[in-house]
Amino acid sequence: MVANVQKRHLISQISELIRYRNLIRSLVVRDLKVRYKSSVLGFIWCLLNPLLMMVVFTFVFTVIFPAGGKESFPIFFLAGLLPWQFFANSINTSTRSIVDNAHLIKKVYFPRKVLPVAGVLSHLVNFLLALVVFFALFPLFRVRVTSWILLLPVIILIQLLFTLGLAFVLSTMNVFYRDTQHIMETLMLLWFFLTPIFYSLEDAQSVLIGLSIDLRNLIYTLNPMASFIEAYRAVLYQGSGPCFMRLGVTGSVTFLVFVAGSLVFDHYSSVFSEEI
Amino acid sequence: MSVAVEFINVSKRFILHRDRPRSLRDLFFHLLHGQWRPPSETLWALRDINFTAEKGATLGLIGPNGSGKSTALKLAGGILEPTEGHIHIQGRVSALIELGAGFHPDLTGRENIYLNGSILGLSQGQIRQKLDEIIAFAELERFIDVPVKYYSSGMYMRLGFSVAAHTDPDILLVDEVLAVGDAAFQHKCLDRIATLRRNGVTIVLVSHDLGTIQSLCDQAIWLDHGQLQALGHPTDVVMAYLNAIARKEEEKAASKPLSGIQNDWRWGTGRIQITQVEFCDGNGAPCSVFVNGGPMEVRLHYRAEERIEDPNFGLAIYHQNGTHICGPNTHFGGLYIPFVEGEGRVVYRIPSLDLLEGTYLLSVAVVNGADTEMYDYHDRVYSFRVYPGKSRERYGLVTLKGKWWINAADESAGVIEADRLRSNEQ
Numbered sequence: 288m289v290a291n292v293q294k295r296h297l298i299s300q301i302s303e304l305i306r307y308r309n310l311i312r313s314l315v316v317r318d319l320k321v322r323y324k325s326s327v328l329g330f331i332w333c334l335l336n337p338l339l340m341m342v343v344f345t346f347v348f349t350v351i352f353p354a355g356g357k358e359s360f361p362i363f364f365l366a367g368l369l370p371w372q373f374f375a376n377s378i379n380t381s382t383r384s385i386v387d388n389a390h391l392i393k394k395v396y397f398p399r400k401v402l403p404v405a406g407v408l409s410h411l412v413n414f415l416l417a418l419v420v421f422f423a424l425f426p427l428f429r430v431r432v433t434s435w436i437l438l439l440p441v442i443i444l445i446q447l448l449f450t451l452g453l454a455f456v457l458s459t460m461n462v463f464y465r466d467t468q469h470i471m472e473t474l475m476l477l478w479f480f481l482t483p484i485f486y487s488l489e490d491a492q493s494v495l496i497g498l499s500i501d502l503r504n505l506i507y508t509l510n511p512m513a514s515f516i517e518a519y520r521a522v523l524y525q526g527s528g529p530c531f532m533r534l535g536v537t538g539s540v541t542f543l544v545f546v547a548g549s550l551v552f553d554h555y556s557s558v559f560s561e562e563i
Numbered sequence: 564m565s566v567a568v569e570f571i572n573v574s575k576r577f578i579l580h581r582d583r584p585r586s587l588r589d590l591f592f593h594l595l596h597g598q599w600r601p602p603s604e605t606l607w608a609l610r611d612i613n614f615t616a617e618k619g620a621t622l623g624l625i626g627p628n629g630s631g632k633s634t635a636l637k638l639a640g641g642i643l644e645p646t647e648g649h650i651h652i653q654g655r656v657s658a659l660i661e662l663g664a665g666f667h668p669d670l671t672g673r674e675n676i677y678l679n680g681s682i683l684g685l686s687q688g689q690i691r692q693k694l695d696e697i698i699a700f701a702e703l704e705r706f707i708d709v710p711v712k713y714y715s716s717g718m719y720m721r722l723g724f725s726v727a728a729h730t731d732p733d734i735l736l737v738d739e740v741l742a743v744g745d746a747a748f749q750h751k752c753l754d755r756i757a758t759l760r761r762n763g764v765t766i767v768l769v770s771h772d773l774g775t776i777q778s779l780c781d782q783a784i785w786l787d788h789g790q791l792q793a794l795g796h797p798t799d800v801v802m803a804y805l806n807a808i809a810r811k812e813e814e815k816a817a818s819k820p821l822s823g824i825q826n827d828w829r830w831g832t833g834r835i836q837i838t839q840v841e842f843c844d845g846n847g848a849p850c851s852v853f854v855n856g857g858p859m860e861v862r863l864h865y866r867a868e869e870r871i872e873d874p875n876f877g878l879a880i881y882h883q884n885g886t887h888i889c890g891p892n893t894h895f896g897g898l899y900i901p902f903v904e905g906e907g908r909v910v911y912r913i914p915s916l917d918l919l920e921g922t923y924l925l926s927v928a929v930v931n932g933a934d935t936e937m938y939d940y941h942d943r944v945y946s947f948r949v950y951p952g953k954s955r956e957r958y959g960l961v962t963l964k965g966k967w968w969i970n971a972a973d974e975s976a977g978v979i980e981a982d983r984l985r986s987n988e989q
Contacts, residue, residue: 313681317667317674324669324710394664395682396641396656557644560637561577 303398310397314405318380319412337417341365341424357487359428359524365421366523367484367516370443373414374450374512375475381406381454382461382468389563399556400549403454411447433526442518442529449511449541455548459555462562482512487520511537511544566653567734567765568616568639573648575609575634575789608634609789611648616782618653618733621766623780623797625773625804631789632769636660636736639767654733654765657683661738662723668712672703672722675711679726693729700755701725721748728755734765753779773801774920777951798952802852805948809851831939835871835903835929839864840945854952855920855962859913863927865939870904873932878911881943882960883922894932917962918949 304311323329345361357363381403385392388402425432461467507513514537518529609631616622624632637643638650640658665682666675676697680690698707701721711719737756756779760766770776776783776797783800785793792807793800844850845858853859863876877892891911893900900909924943930936956962 307684309686310681310684312687313678317670317678320674321667321669390661391665391682393642394661395658397682397684560642 304400304404307398307401310401311405311408314401315409315412318405318409333413333416334420337369337413337420341420344368345424359430362424362428362430363487363520363524364485365424366520367482369414369417369421370446370515370519371479371482371484371512372417373410374446374515375479376413377407377410377450378453378457378471378475379468380410381450382457382471384454385458385462385559386465386468386563392560392563399559400455400552403458403552404451406458407447407450407454411443414443430524431526433522435522435526435528438522438529439519442515442522442534445534445538445541446515448545449515449537452541452544452546452548455552459552462555462559478510478512481506481510483516487517507533511540565618566615566651567618567620568622568653568767569649569651570612570614570635570638571649571651573609573612573635573638573645573650574607575631575638575643576646577606577608579604579606607789609638609645609786612786612789612791614784614791614794616765616767618765619760619763620782621760621768621780623776623783624767624769624786625771625776625783625801626786626792627808629788630786632786633660633738634789635786636738636767636769639734640736652734655684655731656734656736657727657730657732658736659724659727659738660736662720662727663711664723666711666719666723669710671710672698672701672707672714675722676726679723680730683727683730685730689731697722697725697729700729700751717745717748724748724752724755728752728759732759732764734767735759737766737768737770739769739771773805774951777801798854798950801950802854805852805950806850809948828942828944829940830942831929831937833939834869834936835865835867835874835938837863837927837929837939837941838866838906840925840927840941842945842947851947853916853947853949855918855949855954855956856915856952859916859947861911861913861925861927863909863911863929864906865903865909865929866906867903870902871931871938872902874900874903874929874938875932875934876900876909876929877927879926879928879943880918881924881926883924883946886960888918888923888960892928916949917964919954919956919958919960919962920949920951921960922946922948 319330319333323332326332328335341361344364348360348364353360384402384406385399391397391402392399457467457471514533518534521527521529612631612635614622624635626632634643636658637660638645639652640656640660641652642658642660663675663679665679667678670678673694676694677687677690680693681687685693698704701718701724703718703722706714706718711722714722735756753775756766756768760779766779768776768780780797782795783793783797784791785800785804787807793803839862841849841860841862841864842851842853843860843862844853845860847860861878865876867874875892875894877890877895879890880888882888893909896911923946925945925947926941926943927945928940929938931938951957954962
């Protein structure tokens with residue numbers, strides 16, 4: 288093994304990640320364990336948290352603000368909110384992942400990519416557990432499950448890659464400029480409203496700005512999260528197939544983001560131990 | 564013999580960010596003033612370093628603080644990458660650079676073993692296999708399911724060392740970890756390192772404890788300001804290093820003028836004055852570091868304004884803990900000096916210095932023959948260090964050069980003389 292090959296190929300990077308999968312797993316387990324440590328219910332919170340959140344939203348949207356237009360609005364809403372939370376929490380954690388683990392980076396060698404990857408994967412685990420609770424609500428709202436639901440893993444996988452690509456860039460930026468993590472908090476809030484989570488794209492009114500550009504289409508085209516949420520909603524709520532053209536475009540964008548993110552990360556990761 | 568660690572023309576430059584824009588706001592102001600990059604200084608932590616460590620060798624790095632020792636170790640461990648040059652590493656590296664790096668305070672000792680083990684590159688199965696051994700070595704059987712935030716720092720260190728020392732590395736990097744913990748723990752660490760060494764693990768060790776370097780290493784490297792000063796047999800390198808330190812200290816001391824004759828470390832009538840005291844090695848070259856068993860010379864320079872008859876020059880050697888070890892003088896040594904007048908020097912030569920490793924203090928004095936008038940007395944003003952040379956003795960202050968033998972009832976007991984055993988090993 289030659290330890291100091293400056294530019295490693297993407298493939299050997301990935302194979303190194305696979306060799307260190309044990310470390311990724313340990314870090315994910317650490318995150319999960321620490322989150323629920325010294326609480327009486329422990330791991331039950333993994334399921335209880337999303338359940339309580341869903342109960343609150345169901346209560347709000349059926350009793351306090353009964354949403355007229357949509358049938359079983361809580362399902363409609365949660366099908367958008369859960370993937371969004373996976374995304375937002377992942378970005379939040381992984382942006383800080385390098386800086387938060389400075390003590391490790393300065394003292395031990397391991398592929399630095401492990402850190403943002405573990406940050407994202409620990410939220411993936413939470414997301415999957417939340418989906419389990421979510422499915423349990425289906426009978427309550429008489430949601431019909433179709434075979435389109437088999438596409439769910441594919442959508443999750445594409446979203447995962449997109450999140451990882453972004454996480455690589457942001458965690459790198461945060462090493463050099465700590466402002467990144469603060470700016471991202473605001474940007475994520477804006478992004479939340481620009482993503483059709485409590486509305487659907489069809490409902491969003493065409494907002495005309497200046498040169499008569501349709502803001503709705505603009506959001507749709509530029510925002511991969513919008514496309515993901517629509518896809519989730521199609522397979523989970525409507526029981527129909529997602530728009531494959533849009534998903535294909537988003538998939539290509541995702542691929543580019545992932546590769547670019549990886550390259551940026553690899554280019555700068557050799558100086559992380561000096562910069563933090 | 565194949566090479567385990569090889570540095571080829573390795574240089575490492577650090578950029579010292581002075582007034583570095585840590586935030587976008589600062590960056591904005593820098594741009595406003597037309598500066599793309601803030602002024603920054605560079606520091607060459609290592610410059611053109613070449614060395615190799617063969618498989619199974621133990622290599623020691625010594626040097627003052629800031630000399631680049633730890634940087635070299637981090638480069639070898641892949642934590643840093645060289646600015647110039649190449650580093651070749653053959654085998655799996657484990658670093659004892661910071662014990663317990665990556666322990667999470669909220670997790671139990673057991674959970675942290677899994678976490679830390681995987682950070683160090685072990686698989687889940689390997690950790691499970693070694694778990695009992697790791698816990699036993701750290702002597703933490705009772706506390707292993709307690710979160711480490713409740714551990715004492717000693718327990719924390721023991722667990723950290725135990726995990727790192729059980730990763731079965733091909734190459735082990737050790738940075739000053741031996742300086743932590745109590746004596747028993749240090750002994751255990753050294754013992755473990757010796758075991759790994761016997762098993763053929765290549766070890767690169769950074770330590771300020773020169774005794775450790777001499778007793779553990781096959782080869783030593785002395786770094787200063789990022790430059791390689793010496794490379795070779797540990798005793799030679801350590802001696803060269805200590806001589807350099809001593810020279811620097813003497814230069815510093817020389818710049819301080821001595822005050823008058825009557826102060827708390829010097830007294831006497833001054834009719835004969837000791838003007839200078841020199842320590843020299845066997846060849847008469849000034850030196851303040853000696854090896855056990857090697858030669859030593861002490862030279863007393865004097866000046867007498869008038870003719871003084873039958874003076875008695877003497878020394879007293881103290882261990883730095885205050886023990887008075889000996890007090891030779893010219894009368895005891897059978898040297899009768901009829902008179903002195905003007906300048907001259909008196910030399911005391913020790914063919915074989917039988918003091919053990921340590922720092923020693925020297926007093927010098929000159930009195931009249933009847934021991935009734937003290938002309939000049941310098942009380943424990945001079946110091947020198949002794950390092951272990953060929954002697955293996957470690958306890959007490961002196962070697963008595965006795966010889967051991969055994970009279971076994973049965974002649975077939977197979978007695979090997981200690982001298983022969985020693986020469987075989989060398």
